[in-house]
Amino acid sequence: MYAAAVTRMPPLMRAAPRVRAFASSAAAQTAVDRVAVIGGGQMGAGIAQVAATHKHDVTLVDVSQEALERGKAYMAKSLGRVAKKKFPDDAQAQGRFVDEVLSRVALSTSPAEAAGSAGLVIEAVVENIKLKQDIFAGLAAAAPEGAILASNTSSLPIAKISEQLSAARKKRFIGLHFFNPVPQMKLVEVVRTDEADQQAVDDAVAFVKGIGKVPAVCKDTPGFIVNRLLLPYMMESIRLLERGVASARDIDAAMKLGAGYPMGPFELCDYVGLDTIKFIVDGWHKEGKGLAGDKQFAPSAKLDELVKNGHLGVKTGRGFYEY
Template sequence: MIAAASALAAKTAALRPAAQRAAFSSSGAARAVSGRIAVIGGGQMGSGIAQVAATHKHDVTLVDVSQEALERGRGYMAKSLKRVAKKQFPEDAQAQGRFVDEVLGRVSLSTSPAAAVGDAGLVIEAVVENIKVKQELFAGLAAAAPEGAILASNTSSLPIARIAEPLSAERKRRFLGLHFFNPVPQMKLVEVVRTDAADQQAVDDAVAFVKGIGKVPAVCKDTPGFIVNRLLLPYMMEAIRLLERDVASAQDIDTAMKLGAGYPMGPFQLCDYVGLDTIKFIVDGWHKEGQGLVGDKLFAPSAKLDELVAKGHLGVKTGKGFYEY
């Protein structure tokens, strides 16, 4: 996955256009919500973002390193849209088909990042969680995109300002985080993450875009975990430590939090859904180099989590984690 993302970054740098266009005026939020949306990364997150934008009448270009990856992404969208169509038009098969075709018709596929962002008002990156890959990718995207375009990362754990380090001061003013949640078509929240370098207009434009695609924005500073993961990860790690101390079983802890706190999922169900490897990657990174979190006991390594990941028991995606599926 990292290799594919690196290839995407290299292709972006190699295909920079000779001239850039400032495709939008400086008149407020219309810049962000009109014009083409380019989504870099055709996995489940990227295809979900593309689907939602296209559903709300945006022309979208979905970009990945190969045609095979793009067709997979298109398949994710088609499957999801068919479910949506059945709910919207339960008694009308023809209307269902038209709905799916119309939304997919707004999504173009491309293996050329530079070409895809040439007329984009908003570029959203959704590739592997690797800081160097993202930096290389955005260096190329910044050279190819219109001057007024917003550049945004969908990262869930990496510092937005660090991703933007290779960019010019002007580009940094319109660079921020747009953190969607999985599955994108169902989850309403988008965290809009602002760095110290981002200007207020960029934040306002991003908020307008988020509202325009039927999502709810929550604006926050560029801090480890933003809002949701900063609160969620300690919760999940403390649940794992309760299990390690033999305070209660995973099932009883889940039951307690669902019935006692009103949560739709218990912490272990949630861990398995997110992916134990993802949780370990985030907490290990924060414990080693997270701003203000280095050495924090909340994010100290967990023997139980390390053991499950080492065995390849990563949760729902592998059929086994804290539970079996």
């Protein structure tokens, strides 16, 4: 999610896939200081920022220098907000803090070079499984033996992403699902496949704790923990609306005032992006492990209509509400 949601509901992840530019990711291992983050978008830049803030040397990777500069600018702006809170009356200290953290972040357009000395490599590119598989094929050939390879996917099977890798690489391949905005959101889902060994999971948990986050370990199952619980809630809310049980505004009010939720389901849907929700739900209904054909993830006429008309929520100015 974005910054405004920090005090609200836990975020659903990324938008529907665009096969072009990298998104973000990070790499590091308990005994290794160096982290490689593949993807310089908001997620990747956020992961890189947090790792660098906690004294890791980080290489941020994207397809162009322009994309990398955007990622660096995002980090600088985010770090500036952190610095103002840490040193509210000292502009010089604020500047030193930002410069010190950024000094630990190198920029590169070569994933192989970045991974070559990394103890942990985290991919955080767009939700396109072929793109992710291709990236990891290159990373596996370049990264040191024993390095952890991790995907920041929110909706794709970790085992599927790693299926082309060797058995040895699969033992050190996991999911590290950060939440957006990374600097503020405390949770990281540590996703283990059947092939991952316990040491890899332990090393990942130690890294997560070391950067000030809270790990939640889970199996490689659709949606992991947060999204697996959140999406059925969202979809049932939409179906209540479709059946005419109540208006979107009344359903939101009921969940905020009756269940104590900081954000109602339709406010949350609009904030996440209706295209993102549709992309994940359609994928689960079509081929999600244990979910294919499940009625709770069947297409919604209302959701399909909104997405078709380009009403995707806050980012387009209109979804279930107008903004």
